[in-house]
Amino acid sequence: MTSIGNGGGWELDRYRDYLRLLARLHLDPSMRAKLDESDVVQQTLLQAHENRDQFRGGTEAELVGWLRTILANALAANARRYLADARDLDRERSLNDTLDQSSNRIQGWLAAEQSSPSERVVRVEELVRLAGALGRLPADQRQVVELHHLKGWPVAEVAAAVGRTKPAVMGLLFRGVKRLRELLQEAGRP
Structure with missing residues (x-):
């Protein structure tokens, strides 16, 4: 430290x-x-x-x-x-x-x-909390959330990159964002 x-x-x-x-x-x-x-x-x-x-x-x-x-x-x-x-x-x-x-x-x-x-x-604090919460997601959820939401890739591109179907990627995105919200709420961010 x-x-x-x-x-x-x-x-x-x-x-x-x-x-x-x-x-x-x-x-x-x-x-x-x-x-x-x-x-x-x-x-x-x-x-x-x-x-x-x-x-x-x-x-x-x-x-x-x-x-x-x-x-x-x-x-x-x-x-x-x-x-x-x-x-x-x-x-x-x-x-x-x-x-x-x-x-x-x-x-x-x-x-x-x-x-x-x-x-x-406050913004810096939120960035640090978000990065920590992303790191706690399962790897497949974290990867699709990062590619879609943080790199701005369309779902079809994400699906091709991770070798999954578009519906599978949509499910991972849904579960990943839901879990991310839960983790952020636990960390004190509404």
Whole structure:
């Protein structure tokens, strides 16, 4: 449990589930046999700890953005390392953008845009809780919820990716979202 920030006392480990969710959404499928999302998250947290003096933000939202940037760099570095023969420069360049889009989609799934500092703090708390709740879903439900709701894939694409029929994916989505709501209510989010 490492704290960081200009007296903020933020514990980096509390963002592990959120970073794992983003890594899972953006880890190249061809690299999954060589690298797990937990490895990338561990690299991210280690690098954040080692470079904590470089963090110039003052809010938790800025810390989360800084961690997201470190994660994007770790994913790109691993892609270069493991996919050197099949290098795709467009994929590397857009990785940070797609991480931001996923994070925005996750935030949009939680609530409408909020602007006050206290509301932004609540938003970060909700992101962390959502990532933790997603991690508690059964793997098949978590996968279809992430692909459909967080990556924005149509049900037919999700079905093809997971090797199931559209009705089966719809059932997994229904049960996954229902269970996710239950987990979030248990965690204190209405």
